Amino acid sequence: MKNTFIIAAAFAMIPFLAHAGTLVFPSDAPIASVTIPDAWGPKETISGIEAKSPDSAIYFSIDVATDKDMDKVIDEAVKFLTDNGVTIDAATQRDSGDVEINGMNFGSIEFDGTDADGPVEVSLGFASPAEGKMLVVTYWGTKATQDAHSADLGGILKSLKPSN
Structure with missing residues (x-):
């Protein structure tokens, strides 16, 4: 996806047809839910959820932050990327603009x-599912193959909802 972090795809794609499970996270005090295809191996982490495309070309995570630890969560996401060999070109930073996903500004x-593996796209997304809470969405995708996953990614993002 070019410059849009699959946001446009999230609203243009039909619901994905692969078997998928809905994760409510964090499990001890749910803030949000998301549906991720089983083939992506979604799992809960200490601070949210994560998944990889079946070919490992795409990494996707959602971490829960509070107003007080937002900067720390973002720093940890960037550290995770760099620890996994991702070099980010700060000169290419661009803002996708805001869209609404299930009542949340994203x-x-x-x-x-x-x-x-070569050129990648990296995105950090933000949505607030509840007062004082923030979701930090980390996306890392191989440019050569990420378009093959746009339907799944669109469905994942479109499924992101605040918990009731």
């Missing part, structure tokens, strides 16, 4: 970068 900043 915006992201995007970057070009590289990893061991």
Whole structure:
């Protein structure tokens, strides 16, 4: 996806047809839910959820932050990327603008970068599912193959909802 972090695809794609499970996270005090295809191997982490496309070309995570630890959560997401060999080109930073997803304003900043497989796109997205809570969405995708996953990614993002 070019410069849009799959936001446009989220609203243009039909619901994905693969078997998928809905994760409510964090499980001890749910803030949000998301539906991710089973083939992506979704799992809960200490601070949210994560998944990888079946070919490992796409990494996707959603971490829960509070107003107080938002900067720390973002720093940890960037550290995770760099620890996994992603080099982010800060000069390519662009803002996707805001869209509404299931009642939440969602915006992201995007970057070009590289990893061991070549050119990648990296995005950090943000949505607030509840007062004082924030979702930090980390996306890292191999540019050569990410378009093959646009339907799944659109469905994942479109399924993101605040918990009731």
